[in-house]
Amino acid sequence: MAEIRVSSAERDDAVAALSVHRSSGRLTHDDYQDRCRRALAAETRAELEALFDDLPAPHPDLTAAVSPRPPAAVHPEWPGGRTSTRTSRVMDVIGVLSLLAGLPVAIVLTAAAGAWWTFLIVLGVGVVAMVLGVAFMVPPARVAPENEPETAPETESETE
Numbered sequence: 001m002a003e004i005r006v007s008s009a010e011r012d013d014a015v016a017a018l019s020v021h022r023s024s025g026r027l028t029h030d031d032y033q034d035r036c037r038r039a040l041a042a043e044t045r046a047e048l049e050a051l052f053d054d055l056p057a058p059h060p061d062l063t064a065a066v067s068p069r070p071p072a073a074v075h076p077e078w079p080g081g082r083t084s085t086r087t088s089r090v091m092d093v094i095g096v097l098s099l100l101a102g103l104p105v106a107i108v109l110t111a112a113a114g115a116w117w118t119f120l121i122v123l124g125v126g127v128v129a130m131v132l133g134v135a136f137m138v139p140p141a142r143v144a145p146e147n148e149p150e151t152a153p154e155t156e157s158e159t160e
Contacts, residue, residue: 006043006045018051091136
């Protein structure tokens with residue numbers, strides 16, 4: 001477990017915990033600067049844990065890796081991750097019903113009265129409703145940009 005690599009967020013947590021110890025007087029300024037430098041250069045959990053061996057809580061939480069950004073949720077049926085809404089589902093139902101009920105009616109009207117144009121109305125309503133169903137879908141959430149580059153810890157003259 002000690003050979004697991006740490007993330008930038010875990011390094012930042014370690015520096016924040018060291019700041020608490022510095023402000024409470026447990027660390028001298030030189031010791032704080034040295035530990036912050038080592039924390040920012042740490043690659044494994046063991047290196048970070050060693051910085052807190054002689055200090056009480058707080059310690060950084062090193063029990064789980066921190067993902068830099070959440071995984072994108074992609075709807076398996078729609079490319080680009082779009083998800084349906086109540087309005088989009090209603091429009092889809094209207095489109096399907098217009099085709100299921102409208103086509104037989106259009107066939108009967110065409111055969112009985114020669115009203116062939118009813119096919120255009122039924123197909124138009126069906127296509128428009130289904131296109132609107134896709135238009136009312138929610139686009140995927142945008143991913144926030146990754147954190148800005150790390151900065152060095154403040155020196156004693158900057159904090160006072």
